[in-house]
Amino acid sequence: MSETELLRTALHDRHVALGATMGAEAGWHVPLRYTGPLDEAAEVRRRAGVMDLSHRSRIRIRGDGAPELLARACTHDATRQEDDTAADTLLLNERGGVLDTGTLIRLENFWVFNGAPPCREKTLRHLESLAEGLDARVDDQTLKTTLLAVTGPEAPRILDAVLPFRAGDLPAGAVKFGSLMIARYIAARVSDSGEWGVEVSLPNLVAGQAWRFITEKAGPNAVRPVGLAAADVLRIEAGLCRYGHEFNETIDPLSAGLEDRLHWEHDFLGRDALDKLRARSLARRRVGLVLEAPAERAAAVIPRQGAAVRRADGSEAGAVTSATFSPAREVVLAMAYLSPVAAEVGEKLSVETPAGPCDATVAELPFVVRP
Numbered sequence: 001m002s003e004t005e006l007l008r009t010a011l012h013d014r015h016v017a018l019g020a021t022m023g024a025e026a027g028w029h030v031p032l033r034y035t036g037p038l039d040e041a042a043e044v045r046r047r048a049g050v051m052d053l054s055h056r057s058r059i060r061i062r063g064d065g066a067p068e069l070l071a072r073a074c075t076h077d078a079t080r081q082e083d084d085t086a087a088d089t090l091l092l093n094e095r096g097g098v099l100d101t102g103t104l105i106r107l108e109n110f111w112v113f114n115g116a117p118p119c120r121e122k123t124l125r126h127l128e129s130l131a132e133g134l135d136a137r138v139d140d141q142t143l144k145t146t147l148l149a150v151t152g153p154e155a156p157r158i159l160d161a162v163l164p165f166r167a168g169d170l171p172a173g174a175v176k177f178g179s180l181m182i183a184r185y186i187a188a189r190v191s192d193s194g195e196w197g198v199e200v201s202l203p204n205l206v207a208g209q210a211w212r213f214i215t216e217k218a219g220p221n222a223v224r225p226v227g228l229a230a231a232d233v234l235r236i237e238a239g240l241c242r243y244g245h246e247f248n249e250t251i252d253p254l255s256a257g258l259e260d261r262l263h264w265e266h267d268f269l270g271r272d273a274l275d276k277l278r279a280r281s282l283a284r285r286r287v288g289l290v291l292e293a294p295a296e297r298a299a300a301v302i303p304r305q306g307a308a309v310r311r312a313d314g315s316e317a318g319a320v321t322s323a324t325f326s327p328a329r330e331v332v333l334a335m336a337y338l339s340p341v342a343a344e345v346g347e348k349l350s351v352e353t354p355a356g357p358c359d360a361t362v363a364e365l366p367f368v369v370r371p
Helices: 012-017 037-046 066-073 117-131 155-162 204-217 228-237 271-278 295-301
Strands: 021-025 028-033 049-052 057-062 085-092 098-106 111-115 137-140 145-151 175-180 183-188 197-203 285-291 308-310 316-326 331-338 348-353 356-363
Touching: 012 028, 012 204, 028 037, 028 228, 037 049, 037 228, 049 204, 049 228, 057 066, 057 117, 066 117, 098 117, 098 183, 111 117, 111 197, 117 137, 145 155, 145 204, 155 197, 197 204, 228 316, 228 331, 285 316, 285 348, 295 331, 331 348, 331 356
Parallel strands: none
Antiparallel strands: 021 028, 049 145, 057 111, 057 137, 085 098, 098 111, 145 197, 175 183, 183 197, 285 331, 285 356, 308 316, 308 348, 316 331, 348 356
16 A cells, blocks of 8 residues: 555644654554653653544444444453443454454444454444344444543643643543534553553544644643654553454454453353364463663564564474563563463563564563552
């Protein structure tokens, strides 16, 4: 796909004007970095940053049949989800593989599923199929809206100074739905960085004004823009999964260690397959790895996705799914799917890297735990 064929967010020209390095992701032309991903990630950990996440899907579900549709589609029990809340959830296929991953927002009169960028079109078709015969309407709001995320330890103080409501008072998972002038917004207290964060969806018409205010016009409360490369560094430090890396339709949530997203009291799609998996030992488990390389060689030993992980005897134990240099830990971190015999915390392994084999130790997730 050429650059001219890629979708563009409403803020595309502003990213270019700021000198962002742009790149392709899931059919979109997105800002990868402004200064540098490690510098931007460190700024989020130190203070705060703002990200344009508009390439993520925003699918609206309405109608009296919406709870029944979503109870079938989502691994958490949507029928018990309260108004004005956001819940992490998964959409599975009949084999128990992950079709999509994201956040389901419940409001008084409708729901919004914020999903992974590569999955938008197939998830839309999937939900439309499940809506057949129900009083439920599914429509895609992705191209009509902008999604901004403000995250970091200083984010609640900064937002309280610039927003018409106290964002700092929102508990995790809470949602605020309201109007700012003529614009309707949805603010969800969620984060993919492991830090305090809010994601705000608003119409494209006011996106430029909101971006300029939070990055330029807010004076001492202005927040630096952060690209998607830094967002990925923060995600890996927080031990969180990304579709196309830790998730796809051949990977089940049990192997990924996400049992907390599975509410067994309702009959979601893929549950029968997972029941069978629960009855036997898993063939692989998602774990963290800390690579044992000196800081001066860190860039050369960041393993690529799919890199082999081996035990001391040379036998293959699994493969890397994501990796980065961590500015918070000052080491190279990776996530991998390993056989159970190699997945115990403290296990000594070897990882293939561009610079050759590198020693690694299995570590608990998340790598970075914030107070």
